[in-house]
Each structure stands twice: as structure tokens, then as C-alpha cells.
Amino acid sequence: MPFQRLKRDTAKELCLEWVMQVKNYRLNLDKNRCVGCQICSLACPKEAIRIEKQPKALGEKARKARVDVDLSKCNFCGICDISCPYGAISVTVDGKHLLSVLDKESFPQLIRDVKVDATKFPVDPSKSENVCPINLIRVQYSTPEGKLVEDPRSLSSSELNALRMKVEVDKEHCPCCGICEAKLPQGAMHVRRIFSGKLAIRRENCPEGCTDCLDVCPITGALYLSDSDKKVHENEMFCVYCGACKIVCPVDKALDFKRTHIHHTAVRSGAWNKALERLTSPTDMTKELKAKRSLKARESVKKRMGLKEEQNV
């Protein structure tokens, strides 16, 4: 059978495929999870991903930008998969989600620093559900015998206390906004942001009545409509710096947005440097490189001095 390049675009997903007899490469974009934030297109080393702004009808809410992948340019490296904060893209080889770029340390893993302490979760299910804006936290109750309780909300608090509680967080798809940390009792969740940056709305430049950024923002609470001036305000505490708002903003100077740092595992890779430069800025990339250099220098000094490296840091 000849080699085939396939592309399927449905309302739910975008699917690209290389079909070789002995190997199958596949890229799936989950359109429900995708927020149209541009991070994948900036990270893509082959510039295969295009973000298409969707036209907005008068009086309607703004729609998130559409992501399109060029089949002739895509090499199924999986960098888009790794860098998507919402985990909307998945690249598989022969059905397995094993990415060679991570294996060979050609690209770092984004660090999703999410710690869960189930013991500190509120017993009342109504207090813990709907905390996550994209529904990634699931609290399950089971009887001491291990039987799953279907409808914990109908139970009284004493009955709930007798049950075992299990908390599951879908970390793969978590953009690490930290809303759960703020809403749940202290210590229940600990979240450290993947991206750091800066977001400021210059409201004097905002068009009258425009809420486009708010319409597309997937993180409820990162942006909000102020009752006083009827304009959109930002709450940087919860912003994940994905930039979906910046894409749809109709005017140039209304949104000041930049990413300054990305929390990731250590690698030495040209592909990462390039992605970093595009995702943050050349100065921020230089900062990281300098930091890396000084770290390396420190290590070599340590080695030369014959000091033992502290392994468990």
C-alpha cells in the first residue's frame, strides 16, 4: 500500500495522519479543549500551524480562533502536543503517546506543578465540584467496602463523613490557573503556574461595549466585566497567559500581553530555544540561557573542587 497523508476536519476534531505500512503517525486536535490561543503555532518548529480568526457577527459573542495544521509541513514531532497548556493536541506513534522529542530531550516537558491533598478537601461535594473552570477535578465517594456512591449530593454530612473520598485531577489537560487553590480550603490544592507573564487591559483603548476577550477566555475569573465602568478588567492572579484574548482583541493597543517565563524541565535544545524566543521574547530567552550558563559554570566549579553534588535537591 502506498504511503498516505490524510487529513480529516470535523466539528469535534482535526485529525492528521501519516500512514506507512509499518508506522502510523497521528495528530489529533480536540476542538472542545482548544481555546485558539496561538501557543502551538508559536511553538511549532515547522510553522505548520495557522491560527484563523473567526468572523464575529454583530451582537454575537466573539468566537475563539480556529487552529489549522498544514499537512504538507507537519512532521508529527509532537511539540504542539507538549506545549499546549490545555492538552488539546495529542500526537501518537502507532497509537502510543510516546514522544521522541521528550525521550531524546529535544524539547522540555512543561511542568504542571499541581499537588493535591485529598484530606483537606471539603466533605460537602457541592463545595468542591465546579471549582475548576474546565472541570478537571473529580471527587469520588465510595463506601468502606469499595462500592462507588452514585449520588453523594443527596447524602447528609454525617453519612458523607463515613465514606471514603478520592480526588482525581486530570493534570494532562490542566493549564494551572490556580482557581482551585483559591476556592478550596487552604492546602487542598497547590498549583504553580506553567507560564508567567504580564496582562494589562488599557481600558481607555477598548471599543465601547466590547467583551471579545472575556468571551473567549476559558478561565472564569481571569477576566471579568466590571459593574462600575462596564468594561473588562483583568485578574492576573488566575491568568494562565495563554493569549487567547490577545488573538481576538479587535484593537491594537487595548491589551498588553506578554509571557516572560515558562516552567519546564531542563534541556539543551535549539528547537526549545527557538520556541522559547517566540513564546516569550528574545530578551527572556537570553535570560534563560544566561541562567543555564551560570548553572553549568557552577556545576563545573563544583566538580573541579571535588565537591559532591547534592543529589536530592
Add this chain to the structure above:
Amino acid sequence: MKSTAREKPKPRQKKAGPETESPRIGVFVCQCGSNIASIIDVDALAKYAQTLPNVVHAESMSYPCSRQGQDEIVAAIKNSKLDRVVVAGCSPRLYEPTFQSCVSRAELNPWLFEMANIREFTSYCNQTMPEEANQKAKDTVRMAVAKARLLEPLKPIELPMTKKVMVIGGGIAGINAALDLADMGFKVYMVEKTETIGGVMALLDKTFPTLDCSICIEGPKMVDVGRHPNIEIISYADVLKVEGYVGNFNVKIRKNPRYVIAANCTGCGECRDACPIEYPNYADLYLGARKAISIPFGQAVPLTHTINRDYCIECYKCVDACGAREAINFDQKPEEIDVNVGAIVVTVGYSMYDPKDLTWTGYGKFSNVFTAMEFERLILAAGPTGGKVIRASDAQKPHSVAFMQCVGSRDINRYEYCSGFCCMYTLKHSVMLKEKYRDAIDVYVLYNDMRSNFKGYEEFFNRAQKSGVKFIRVKLENRRITEDPQTKNLTVCAETEDGKPVSVHAEMVVLANAAIPAPTTAELAKILNIPLDKDGFFKECQPKIRPTDTEVPGIFLAGACQGLKDIPYSVAQGSAAAAQAASVLGKKSWPVEPLVARVNEDLCSGCRVCESACGYHAIKVEKKGEKSVAKVTEGLCRGCGICSSACPMDAVTMPNYSDCQIVAQIQAVMKKGSRKT
């Protein structure tokens, strides 16, 4: 009236020419046994010639071309102090070179010789009317004498010979040509388009009819090419331009960047192991993948890795892996080089037709329909499946395989010709399957004609029949392959020669798709200025007796680019072309007849009409001082005279075919019965 002589004329020449006050012409009339004498009264013709102006000697001879006849001519030149010689006899195409060397023995310039054809033009074609024939013979001799009076002595042109040769294409034919030429002591440049030499043979599993391992035979030869001190491989390169002529070709080549410094790459493959990216491998017919920095297959020569920047993500992990060897250079640019060679051997091979547009085959739609080349990679132990013949749909070994012959070839709507080697490789595949799996597999061959007509081939057909392969003879029309959507099994439907329907159920179908000219053939034909035949392969000079020559002296053909052929014949032709090239390269210089266009620079206006008229790119307008004038490249000029007749300023002349010489001939033929007074 151009001879094809190659003999080098004697350099000693008597200074004689138009400046001579009254030329002394000798006329020798040939009897040619009875070929001429039976119709023409040769003695009367000699007597008549005696009466023509400036003729001081005329005689008839039985065979002037014989040793004795030639001696007589030499003696007559010396005794009668002749400075022009006319032989009235046969066609100059046959004997002009003989007589030219004969007159030069008498220290006369060979271009002061003229031939009057009274055999083909007169005695042969006017046998029923002797009177008119005799008159015509007289006219012909009179014309020749008129022209001879105005002949000018010419110097032969000697083109310098570059003792180097280029082989374009590194397949098995090119490898043999290169090794032969290099062993003879010539410097060989082997230009290869892909990353490695080896061609199609390097991708095959076994060769018919002996079932030898293909790469085991070719691999050592590839290594020999790589190691030979006289051979320089220029791989991953394209031929952009070829200028010049035999003995002095100037070839412009673009070396495409590998992003790996060949001199530093040891071929260790550590970069390959570090690379995270894969892409479909052309050498595996895209059935499997290779790394973005890799070699196409293990035996590649040169063993230099190549980065495919279309897929590379520039993580530079390969640079780290390469370390101190420092072989990787991402800043490499395409490099253009000029190579000067004396001869070129073209061996660019062939490619395979993609049968996707033959919808009845289901190729590309049904996952278990393969082409023969894909099957070759499946059954190859070093192939993407490790030698396991498995289906694409479920990765299971098929229990029945049907081979379908003549897909695209012998089809007037696709390729009319027979691809030649498909019958044999199908026999090879079927025998290999049958001998590997015995009764666990059913093998069917649906063929129309079985072409097994060379040494050991028919015996191989018998071996296939004995091993239990079922041969079904079918018509080429009304064939169809259908698929069961559940099991992905296939049904092949066809008609026997007497019109009865046959159908074969098979779990895998292999198509013997047509072999077609390599995609670069047409472009290269333009670059080399050599013609293509109707099927798109390079056209040889003469299919029977000059199968490796092209119409351009110094350019030779070998292998499947000249016409489809299998390995033994490609090898033989490669060596044949090498011998042809060596016969050119072995010469000290390449003699060219001085009958090439001459430009009178005072008359030339630089209008470029000649440039567009010339079919050989031999005349070009160049700046000379303040004015532009046409300049002739002697090595390219064939003396056809088209530029001369096209020139509006009469600035281009052909030596010894000048206007005044031709007018003199015309005047002579119009003035019937003119006598010496």
C-alpha cells in the same frame, strides 16, 4: 558531402591555393569494374575532361581506390605537377577519406581534392538511357572541375582532449562504466542525484534467475567506486548545464547541501540515534521511516549522513552527538562547481509508474494491493518489516498471493511498450514465496505472455512451475480487483484468452507496474542536447550498431535510461559505453574536419540571426572591441551551413562550399558543351 573520416591527414602540405595563377587539375575517371564502365564510356569521359579549362591530366582507371590506383594518382600528381585532383567515381561518403589521404601522400593539401559522383548519381540510376547518362557524367565532371579550380587548402582542426570523464547516474550501469574507465586510468566524476550510489539494484532483495542477494553483489562494487583513487563521487547533486563539445565539456553541477561535512562524517550513526524526528524513507518505498539525519540504507556509499531540513526541527541533538568530529554544519549552502571532462556517460536509469490512476487495480484504495517494488522491500530482510511478508490491513502473513502482470505497460492508453523485466521479477517473487512458505501459501500469476528469453530465464520459469506456482493466462482487457470490506481480502477477476471469466481469491495482490523513464530524463536531454525516443527514454544514435552512442560525439548512454533492461544487460552496456568513451579519451586530440562556418567580422552586424538558426549552439554573438560579432565554436559546428544561408549580411561562409564555388558549379552545368578554346 561531409565525410565521416577520422584519419589524421599528413601535416606536410604543399602550399597551393587560389593565389596560384592557373591551377593544374588532374581528372581520374573510375571504371569501377562494370559498375560505371557498363553505362559510361569512361575513356571518352577522360578525353572530354582533358578539354576542360585548367585540366592538364586526365585518364581512366579500373580501380583508383586500389593500392595500385592510388600509386598511379600519386605519380601523376608528381609528374604533371598537379595541384588539384578530381576523381570521378563513387560517392564521397565512401571514398573521399581514402583519396584525401592519397593526395596528401603526394604532398597535396587533402582539401584540394574533389569528387564527382558518376556511379550513384549517374550509372546506377540511368541504366536504361546510356546517352543521357553519358551527358550527365560529363556535366558532373565539368561541375567538379569548376569547383576544383576554386578549392582552397584547409588546415585540419585538432580539438584538445581532456582526459577526464563524467558518469551521470550511480546505478549498476554507471558503477560499471565508472570502474572500467577508472581502471583504464581516466579520472572519473560520478554525479548522483540521491544521497547514495547504487540505484535500484541496491534496493532489491534477490536477483533473478540465480536468486543471489542483490546488495551482496552490488555492495562491493559500490565500495570499490567509493575507494577508487580515480573516481570522485559527487552525490546529492544535480547537473545544471553542459557546455562545450567532445574533449572539452564544461559541466556545471549543483551540490545540494547535506548539512553534514562529508570529510568529517565517519558514518557512525550516533547523530541518527540522537535524532528525535522521523520521515518516510524513499528507499523503503515509504513503507517505513528514517531519521531526519540518516542514510537511506545501511550500505550507502558515500557513507555520509544527510539532514532533511524539511523535517528537521533544529534541536541540534545531532551536533551534541557528533561532538569533536564536528561534521554537522547547519549553514551549508548549495554549492555550484564546474567540471571539465572529455566525455560523458549517461546512466540515469528509470523509475516506476504509480498505478493509482488505474482504478481497476484498486491500488491506493485497497490496503493489500502492493506494487512489485513495495513487495521487494517487504520480502527484504533489511526492509521495514524485517523480511516479513505481511498485509497492510492486519499485519498478518497472507495465505494466498496473486501477481498481476502488465499493469500500465503493454497498454496503449498508458505505456505501449513492454517493460521487459517484470515477468522475470514476478517469477523471482513467486519462487521466493513458494520456497519460503511451501504449501502454506498459494501463489497465482495472472499473465498474458511470459517473456523469459535470455540465458537461464526459461529454466527459471520451469523452476517456478515445478515449485507449485499457479500460472493463469488472461487477457489484458477487463481485469478487475475487488476487495471484501470486512476481511480486506481481494478478488481478481479476468478473462482467459478464449473469453471465459476467471477469478482468483487472494489475501494480497502484487502489481507488476510499468517501468518508465526517470523523472529527470527529459530535463537532462535538454541540458545535454540529445534527443528522446517516443517513450521518453534517451535515443541512441543507431539502435542496432551504435546502441551506446548518442548523436552528440562524446556523450554515451548505458543502462535503462536508453531502454529498459535488466541487470546483466545494464552491466554489459555500462562496460560498452566505458569502452566507447575510452576510445575517445585515449586520443591525443580530437580531429574535426575544417569544414566549419567562418565569419567575416567586417561584414557581420551582430544581428544574431545565425544564433537562432543554429541547431547546435555552435555560433554565438560576442562583444569584440566596440562591435558585436558572431563567433563559431569549432568543436560544436557540424558544417551544415544553415547559419551561412540565414545570414542577411553574407558574413558567414562555409569553406569549400562558398557562394563563388557553388555559383561556378551552377554556371558550369548551365554552359553545356563548353570547350577549351
